[in-house]
């Protein structure tokens with residue numbers, strides 16, 4: 001019996017986590033004690049009578065900065081699992097490899113910034129590192145924390161049922177996922193490719209592999225850079241030279257230029 005991975009979250013808006021932590025995969029994983037997520041309300045550690053968590057920036061400028069005192073007080077009082085990671089657009093990019101690494105440890109903690117950011121002394125002397133989920137601006141680190149928690153939890157032993165097809169999925173094998181189909185075999189005139197209904201499982205596997213490679217080359221060529229093509233992959237690509245459009249009159253979506261590209 002393995003012990004649950006412990007995740008402690010520090011947030012000025014703990015209510016943000018209520019529904020996502022109860023619903024679906026995360027809710028089931030917590031009920032089954034596969035993961036132990038505790039959300040701490042930063043406002044409980046505010047020291048002034050207004051329970052302030054922020055103040056104006058030294059040097060002037062727009063917006064507010066999170067105070068060091070309540071953040072240090074919260075973390076020092078809880079003594080949460082380390083590493084303690086600050087969610088921030090300025091952080092290291094969070095990806096599947098980091099998710100797998102965090103899933104292999106006994107626990108970690110997430111500190112959610114708000115307002116225009118946190119006092120730099122929190123980043124330097126309280127947190128062990130900064131994580132970013134991507135190059136966009138959100139109102140605070142709560143959504144990013146949920147992304148990290150869900151990506152890590154679904155990798156824990158026993159969390160995923162039949163969908164332990166974990167090895168096929170986008171990013172897990174270093175390629176984008178192949179196209180998937182379910183019933184009906186024909187929907188509004190669009191047919192499921194004959195090969196996936198053929199019952200020839202080895203041929204289906206080669207078709208899927210070829211589609212994953214075509215799709216990755218078209219959409220995320222960066223993932224293929226410096227990756228040698230195996231003999232099996234080259235053979236799959238010869239057998240299935242390009243994705244089959246559902247309607248021969250339609251252009252192949254994978255071969256269209258990216259939106260916003262001139263050509």
Ligand code: JCQ
Nearest residue numbers: 087088089113117132133140141
């Ligand atoms: C965006 N990846 C992560 C918003 C302040 C550290 O202080 C702040 C953090 C945020 C949240 O941004 C993110 C993020 N991309 O967490 C304001």
